[in-house]
Amino acid sequence: MRSGNEGEVAAMAPKGMRVARTGVRANVRVTPGPCAHWSDQDADFIREILDLVGDKWSVLIIGTLAGGPTRYSDLAEAIPGISQRMLTLTLKQLQRDGLLIRTAYPEVPPRVEYSLTGLGNSLLSTVLELAAWSADHHAEIRRNQQTFDAGS
Incomplete structure (x- = not known):
């Protein structure tokens, strides 16, 4: 409420x-x-x-930007399942919070890249550790979910 x-x-x-x-x-x-x-x-x-x-799209975008400046279309391709709307909204929110910057180049066709700021880079190791933990424990978590669901 x-x-x-x-x-x-x-x-x-x-x-x-x-x-x-x-x-x-x-x-x-x-x-x-x-x-x-x-x-x-x-x-x-x-x-x-x-x-x-903690939002899945934020984590995936920050992790993807670990490799350096990335174009919007490359982000969309690198993050399976993200819609254009969610990618745009999440990028704007991360930019608003100072975790990434958007750089538009005055070229034809226009080119826009996103990159992590110092603040975003300070979060990067935590995001990558969280992703690694998820990958390391994926099978165990799935087994626990299946056991729980079978008992419900």
Whole structure:
């Protein structure tokens, strides 16, 4: 359920961009674990960033850009299953957050490349480790899912 304040934020956000949810912890009596030492404002922002960098398309785009500047069409080809709309929206969000830059070259035909910023590069090793962990544990997770589903 959104508060009135969030509705105002949503109205101002660019179309298709994620909107920050604020005051998420307001109804929680005790905040356990690592979140306990963060203020509500910090916790809201941390959740917003984790939502962005935990998004499958963001992870795949950041990982793909590890090889250096990449054209839009090459990104679309390198990331199976991503629609043009999701690629465009995710690139804009990553650009908005300062994780990548878009460079348009004044050529005919026009050429646009995307590359990681220093901030994006600082996230790269974590993204690549997450992808490697996923690959390393894929079979085990599938077995666990099948066992769970068979018992349901």
